[in-house]
Amino acid sequence: xxxxxxxxxxxxSAVATIDALEQSCWANLPPVLLRDVLIRIDTSEDTxxxxxxxxxxxxxxxxxxxxxxxxxxxxxxxGKLTFPISLKQPGPRDSLxxxxxxxxxxxxxxxxYLGLNQASTDDGKFLLAARKCRRPTHTxxxxxxxxxxxxxxxxxxxxxxxxxxxxxxxxxxxxQPPHAGVKVTKCRSTRLINRQVTPKVPPGNYSIAHISxxxxxxxxxxxxxxxxxxxxxxxSAVEPGGVAPTQTEFLLGSVDSFPSLPFFRSKxxxxxxxxxxxxxxxxxxxxxxxxxxxxDNGVAGPEHENVILQFGKVGKDVFTMDxxxxxxxFQAFAICLSSFDTKIACE
Amino acid sequence: MKFCTVKQYFDDENNNNVTNxxxxxxxxxxxxxxxxxxxxxxxxQYEQELLRNVMPQELTKLILAANYLNFKEALDFxxxxxxxxxxxxxxxxxRKFFGLESDFEPGExxxxxxxxxxxxxxxxxx
Numbered sequence: 001x002x003x004x005x006x007x008x009x010x011x012x013s014a015v016a017t018i019d020a021l022e023q024s025c026w027a028n029l030p031p032v033l034l035r036d037v038l039i040r041i042d043t044s045e046d047t048x049x050x051x052x053x054x055x056x057x058x059x060x061x062x063x064x065x066x067x068x069x070x071x072x073x074x075x076x077x078x079g080k081l082t083f084p085i086s087l088k089q090p091g092p093r094d095s096l097x098x099x100x101x102x103x104x105x106x107x108x109x110x111x112x113y114l115g116l117n118q119a120s121t122d123d124g125k126f127l128l129a130a131r132k133c134r135r136p137t138h139t140x141x142x143x144x145x146x147x148x149x150x151x152x153x154x155x156x157x158x159x160x161x162x163x164x165x166x167x168x169x170x171x172x173x174x175x176q177p178p179h180a181g182v183k184v185t186k187c188r189s190t191r192l193i194n195r196q197v198t199p200k201v202p203p204g205n206y207s208i209a210h211i212s213x214x215x216x217x218x219x220x221x222x223x224x225x226x227x228x229x230x231x232x233x234x235x236s237a238v239e240p241g242g243v244a245p246t247q248t249e250f251l252l253g254s255v256d257s258f259p260s261l262p263f264f265r266s267k268x269x270x271x272x273x274x275x276x277x278x279x280x281x282x283x284x285x286x287x288x289x290x291x292x293x294x295x296d297n298g299v300a301g302p303e304h305e306n307v308i309l310q311f312g313k314v315g316k317d318v319f320t321m322d323x324x325x326x327x328x329x330f331q332a333f334a335i336c337l338s339s340f341d342t343k344i345a346c347e
Numbered sequence: 348m349k350f351c352t353v354k355q356y357f358d359d360e361n362n363n364n365v366t367n368x369x370x371x372x373x374x375x376x377x378x379x380x381x382x383x384x385x386x387x388x389x390x391x392q393y394e395q396e397l398l399r400n401v402m403p404q405e406l407t408k409l410i411l412a413a414n415y416l417n418f419k420e421a422l423d424f425x426x427x428x429x430x431x432x433x434x435x436x437x438x439x440x441x442r443k444f445f446g447l448e449s450d451f452e453p454g455e456x457x458x459x460x461x462x463x464x465x466x467x468x469x470x471x472x473x
Contacts, residue, residue: 033410033426040430050435052466059438059459061447084465126468145465156461250458 035067042071046080048116048125054082074246076325081114084145087127087158087329088174088247090237096310096322099329100124101336103317108132110340111147112321112333121318128158128333132341139163141337143330160205161334167341169212172334173205178232178245208232209331211338226289228335230327237326238293238306244326285313287339311336398428406432438463 038057045053058068072082079092091097098115109131113124130141131150139162146156159174208231213224237244291309309323309332323332401409406429413421433441442449451459 029407029410030414033414033422036422036426037429037433040427041434044430045434052463053433053435055462055466056436056438057433057441059463060441060445060449062450064447065451084462126465145461147468155457156465 035071038064038067039071042068048114051080051082058083076246081127081329085247085250089328090244090246090326091324091328093325096324097329099127099321099323101319101321101333103319103340105317109150110337112329121314121320127329130333130337137165139341141334143334158330159334161337163338163341170210170338171207172209172211172331174208174232174330175205176247176250177206178208178247209334211335224286226291228291230331233326283313288312289339291335309335311339394424
């Protein structure tokens with residue numbers, strides 16, 4: 001049930017009232033009651049743009065931030081994107097998170113949005129931006145949280161996609177190492193100790209996935225076959241009861257390597273097989289694809305036919321991108337960007 | 348039975364949890380609830396009337412009173428009121444409303460600024 005909107009305090013009289021407020025009164029509010037108030041905000045502001053209020057409440061002070069971070073569940077559990085770190089966390093388990101990408105050809109920039117309205121790709125919450133930088137021997141797509149500042153040196157840089165010269169092999173780099181799922185202790189009293197003990201890894205580029213494209217027998221007229229190996233996700237993540245690493249903060253941590261890496265392959269795709277609530281049906285394009293998990297041993301169980309990512313052209317420079325667990329919005333976006341770059345086939 | 352703590356309240360000699368003024372506001376609520384339970388619109392009007400005379404600093408006392416009296420509906424209502432009051436307000440406003448100061452370190456504040464910038468980017472005003 002949505003909270004009824006009611007303003008107890010009008011903005012203009014607020015300042016005078018606030019000056020007279022006894023500080024001790026609210027400071028003595030029992031934690032369980034503060035939590036009750038913050039839970040209500042998380043529940044009622046469940047879609048964007050109002051969800052920005054959840055982020056605002058998490059910026060008031062340390063105590064509020066800890067409570068809010070504990071209340072807000074990751075996209076895997078809640079199906080919602082809240083903090084920027086949500087973009088680095090696995091998508092929902094049982095449903096596809098619907099996004100769309102807009103391409104600006106003149107500036108060679110791509111913008112990822114969370115779809116707010118199934119009926120249109122005009123209504124969206126900005127998530128990430130990527131800018132293509134062509135070099136003599138390779139091409140980089142720099143990915144950033146800020147659509148106005150998409151550069152490697154920017155403080156909002158989150159990673160990049162690098163392609164080889166031919167546009168047949170790609171590597172996704174993350175600006176921070178994948179987390180093993182161990183949460184950083186937030187307890188104040190041990191904060192200093194953690195700083196000394198936790199080994200710091202310098203910010204850089206951590207390879208988290210490799211993508212390769214092959215032509216099929218029809219050559220450039222047919223769909224490409226795409227293989228995607230996720231270095232950052234163990235094979236067990238796609239099996240029943242498995243978990244994928246979840247970053248919890250934009251922090252530095254130790255890098256874990258996994259013995260067995262999941263392997264995603266593209267399914268041959270027909271536009272009518274797109275499992276989506278989008279009202280826009282994709283137009284036929286060799287860029288369109290669906291990605292499913294592929295087992296090591298070649299024996300595919302039901303969990304291996306679950307579509308993890310689907311990408312489809314719906315307009316001249318508009319594409320839908322739907323993704324779910326175990327990949328994150330960032331990984332999904334980077335994989336889709338590779339589809340723009342392959343030079344072995346044309347639209 | 349709406350109040351579990353009322354008997355104890357009257358038995359307590361030194362009761363700092365619920366002052367007379369607050370009790371006057373909170374105690375009539377259950378009767379009113381019972382009378383107009385079926386009619387949500389009437390209840391909403393009654394609640395708005397009640398809140399018109401309440402200052403923000405009294406809200407915390409009302410919450411504490413409702414909590415002490417174990418009066419779930421009133422507690423629900425007052426917490427909801429606080430949530431509504433800070434809905435769609437800036438971080439600075441919320442800090443001032445609760446009399447809180449930022450205790451983030453400079454590095455953390457910078458991270459927060461980026462977080463806010465992303466949350467408010469490309470989003471139409473409500």
